[in-house]
Amino acid sequence: MIVVDILAGVLALAAVAYLLVALLRPERF
Known part of the structure; x- marks a missing residue:
């Protein structure tokens, strides 16, 4: 189960x- x-x-x-990234770049949404 290690994998x-x-x-x-x-x-x-x-x-x-x-x-x-979503918090730092909200313009992507």
Whole structure:
């Protein structure tokens, strides 16, 4: 299940990065 944990971590980091970009660049929406 290590691969699943890694994928979950990558998805979580991507979600956080997307939220940060959304907060910093609201004109994208």
